[in-house]
Amino acid sequence: MLRLYDTRRRAVFPFRPRSSPITLYVCGVTPYDTTHLGHARTFLTFDVLVRHLEAGGRPVRYAQNVTDIDESILQRAARDGVSWRDLGQREEREFLADMRRLGWRPPDVMPHATREIPSMRAMIDALVAKGGAYDIKGGVYFDTSRAGHYGELSRFSAARMLRILAAQDDAALDDPERRDPVDFALWRRVPSGPRWPSRHGRGRPGWHIECSAMALRYLGPRIDIHGGGSDLIYPHHENEIAQSECATGQRPFVGWWMHAGPVRLAGEKMSKSLGNMVFVRTALETTTPQALRLYLLDSHYRRPFDHDEAKLVGAEERASALAETLGRGAIGPLGRDAATREVLAALDDDLDTRTAIRALERGARRAAAGSRPSLRHLARRVLGIL
Numbered sequence: 001m002l003r004l005y006d007t008r009r010r011a012v013f014p015f016r017p018r019s020s021p022i023t024l025y026v027c028g029v030t031p032y033d034t035t036h037l038g039h040a041r042t043f044l045t046f047d048v049l050v051r052h053l054e055a056g057g058r059p060v061r062y063a064q065n066v067t068d069i070d071e072s073i074l075q076r077a078a079r080d081g082v083s084w085r086d087l088g089q090r091e092e093r094e095f096l097a098d099m100r101r102l103g104w105r106p107p108d109v110m111p112h113a114t115r116e117i118p119s120m121r122a123m124i125d126a127l128v129a130k131g132g133a134y135d136i137k138g139g140v141y142f143d144t145s146r147a148g149h150y151g152e153l154s155r156f157s158a159a160r161m162l163r164i165l166a167a168q169d170d171a172a173l174d175d176p177e178r179r180d181p182v183d184f185a186l187w188r189r190v191p192s193g194p195r196w197p198s199r200h201g202r203g204r205p206g207w208h209i210e211c212s213a214m215a216l217r218y219l220g221p222r223i224d225i226h227g228g229g230s231d232l233i234y235p236h237h238e239n240e241i242a243q244s245e246c247a248t249g250q251r252p253f254v255g256w257w258m259h260a261g262p263v264r265l266a267g268e269k270m271s272k273s274l275g276n277m278v279f280v281r282t283a284l285e286t287t288t289p290q291a292l293r294l295y296l297l298d299s300h301y302r303r304p305f306d307h308d309e310a311k312l313v314g315a316e317e318r319a320s321a322l323a324e325t326l327g328r329g330a331i332g333p334l335g336r337d338a339a340t341r342e343v344l345a346a347l348d349d350d351l352d353t354r355t356a357i358r359a360l361e362r363g364a365r366r367a368a369a370g371s372r373p374s375l376r377h378l379a380r381r382v383l384g385i386l
């Protein structure tokens with residue numbers, strides 16, 4: 001029985017999905033820069049989750065968005081003197097190529113923000129009609145006082161929320177018309193740049209409404225698993241819950257919130273804004289995709305991951321040793337042998353890939369010839385490290 005940690009309830013629960021196929025939404029990239037190890041670790045976590053569910057005969061419908069319009073894309077395009085559409089398309093192609101090399105099980109749908117404006121406008125109209133949003137000079141804002149459970153995901157105090165918002169460039173916290181500084185933009189009226197028409201004037205959608213609208217359109221009003229990096233808990237996912245539940249009247253919007261911990265370099269989170277990134281592409285110049293997967297999956301997904309070149313070299317040796325013992329021969333169905341059961345039990349325990357990989361390595365060293373086809377199945381099709 002698969003058990004997964006739910007960030008909202010702060011505990012591990014047996015995973016009982018509402019739907020078949022199981023619905024999974026993962027927040028995707030804003031394509032303006034190269035894929036780094038932090039992205040790869042988050043997306044590989046959900047890759048292994050989907051592979052594990054599918055190997056157990058449970059189909060998954062997986063949606064992941066592309067935020068192809070955003071202030072960061074516009075700023076980078078202006079800096080580099082290129083069109084924002086060309087920049088976004090180029091970086092998205094690069095992202096997909098990097099992830100393909102890592103053996104990523106791609107999403108079933110990858111909606112793009114610029115092509116989903118009608119569903120975002122419809123959700124904003126529904127929120128305005130229900131009194132959950134208000135229109136002021138700068139645009140349309142969500143009224144957080146109308147969300148009965150606001151703050152339930154992050155459990156942050158109002159003061160802590162404000163500190164986080166103040167560190168973001170576009171928060172406009174001093175706008176006197178806002179009813180509460182934690183209220184957030186659903187639609188921004190802008191005087192120039194890419195804009196779309198709406199009954200609230202020409203403008204651009206807020207980032208949070210994008211994911212709520214796409215999740216509703218492609219997966220329905222209540223979804224089984226919503227994932228992303230832990231830095232998205234507040235404000236992004238908190239705001240998604242507020243606006244989705246207010247717009248649809250259905251609760252909870254998400255059964256299991258799953259958040260991957262950050263990848264750090266010398267103690268600091270690897271991020272575009274800090275510029276301290278190790279790119280997937282660079283790592284793959286000196287190591288194999290299997291070794292990089294083994295390296296990134298060799299810690300529990302909820303824990304922070306500290307990048308360590310020596311461990312990456314060690315992962316290459318471990319992947320070679322696995323290839324040595326399991327590499328040749330057929331892939332069989334999952335067996336009932338002790339090693340297979342140990343690996344599956346680790347994955348069922350809140351996706352403990354670290355314990356699963358170590359059990360697989362031990363099993364591969366000791367395995368009788370009869371259990372190798374099953375261990376190959378786990379190594380190649382579920383963990384992707386062979």
Ligand SMILES: [Zn+2]
Pocket residue numbers: 026027028211236
């Ligand atoms: Zn999102």
